[in-house]
Amino acid sequence: TLTQSTRPQRLLGAVQKKATRGNPRSVIQTIDQFCRQREWAMNVGDEKGCILDSVVTETNPTTVLELGTYCGYSTVRIASLLPPQARLITLEFNPDFARIARQVITWAGVQDKVELVEGASGDLIPKMKAQFGVNTFDLVFLDHWKDRYLPDTKLMEECGLLKKGSILLADNVICPGTPDYLEYVRNSPRYQSQYFKSHLEYTKVEDGLEKSVFLG
Ligand SMILES: Nc1ncnc2c1ncn2[C@@H]1O[C@H](Cn2cc(CNC(=O)c3cc([N+](=O)[O-])cc(O)c3O)nn2)[C@@H](O)[C@H]1O
Ligand SMILES: [Mg+2]
Numbered sequence: 381t382l383t384q385s386t387r388p389q390r391l392l393g394a395v396q397k398k399a400t401r402g403n404p405r406s407v408i409q410t411i412d413q414f415c416r417q418r419e420w421a422m423n424v425g426d427e428k429g430c431i432l433d434s435v436v437t438e439t440n441p442t443t444v445l446e447l448g449t450y451c452g453y454s455t456v457r458i459a460s461l462l463p464p465q466a467r468l469i470t471l472e473f474n475p476d477f478a479r480i481a482r483q484v485i486t487w488a489g490v491q492d493k494v495e496l497v498e499g500a501s502g503d504l505i506p507k508m509k510a511q512f513g514v515n516t517f518d519l520v521f522l523d524h525w526k527d528r529y530l531p532d533t534k535l536m537e538e539c540g541l542l543k544k545g546s547i548l549l550a551d552n553v554i555c556p557g558t559p560d561y562l563e564y565v566r567n568s569p570r571y572q573s574q575y576f577k578s579h580l581e582y583t584k585v586e587d588g589l590e591k592s593v594f595l596g
Contacts, residue, residue: 387419388451388480394418395487402489404460411453411484415582423453424523424551425581431589432521432549436461439547441518445508446470447501447532448524452481452488454551458521459490469495469512471504473524501528505535516543522561523551529561537570537594544596555580555587565592 385393391414399410412426424432436444436458442465449455449472459468472478478498485491495512497504501524508514520536522529529550536542553562553575565571573592580587 386476387421388477390414390419391421391451392480392483395484399487401487404456404488404490407456407484407488408453408460411451412582420582422450423581424457425453428551428576428578428581428587428589429454429457431576431578432457433461435547435549435589435591436519439519441547442466443514443517443519444468445514445517445520445536445541447520447522447528448472449481449496450477450523452484452496454521454523455481455485455494455496456488456490459485459493460488462493467493467495469497469508469514471497471499471501471524473498473500501532502535505532505541506539508539508541514541517541517546519547519549521549521551526552526556526558526561529558530564533561533564542594544594546594548590548592548594550590550592551587552580553588553590555585562590565590570595 394414395407395410400406415421444458446455449470455470475498482496485494565573571592576589578588
């Protein structure tokens with residue numbers, strides 16, 4: 381029987397067919413075009429992606445954590461802006477998505493800066509120091525299950541993975557929404573928080589990114 385392809389598989393097919401190998405920008409453009417013209421997918425997208433780019437550039441991070449790889453769109457976006465020695469660890473729960481993301485990341489040619497780890501963030505965050513040799517993260521991009529943003533942030537604090545000046549950048553704080561996380565970072569004396577108004581990827585619906593600086 382003909383096996384049905386999944387949306388991530390069709391997205392990868394478009395990348396391998398249309399994007400230039402080794403060119404992260406062309407991979408990003410191809411995915412955005414696919415999502416606008418063919419099938420919507422939950423990538424951070426081109427509009428919020430520009431805000432992500434500016435936060436990465438101004439942070440100039442050495443060690444970045446991404447929660448929720450999906451197809452690797454934001455992984456490629458971030459990695460393409462990192463200085464040579466910097467590295468990005470991205471956590472992905474779903475093995476099928478991880479398999480697709482690895483191929484997107486390799487096609488873009490950023491695989492040397494990226495470590496994709498399969499598993500649940502709640503299980504992996506406590507292993508970052510001992511198993512992955514991380515001291516602290518300069519930047520964390522939260523884009524996974526919305527009810528994991530707050531518990532995983534508290535877990536990163538408890539595990540000593542944030543230092544004074546570490547930046548948390550959270551996707552979807554309006555749509556689908558992360559109310560408990562927003563309330564926490566906006567009211568805790570340990571964070572200086574700022575909302576970047578934008579739109580849900582490839583739509584006119586309001587969404588935005590919340591940038592929160594850990595004050596130590
Ligand atoms: N605790 C976790 N640890 C590791 N990976 C995780 C975890 N939770 C979800 N994931 C993975 O993230 C990927 C993508 N993902 C993200 C979400 C949560 N994000 C959204 O649901 C979302 C939804 C919309 N939307 O519905 O419009 C828009 C967006 O930008 C979104 O990020 N669910 N799966 C999936 O492969 C999943 O396995
Ligand atoms: Mg998102």
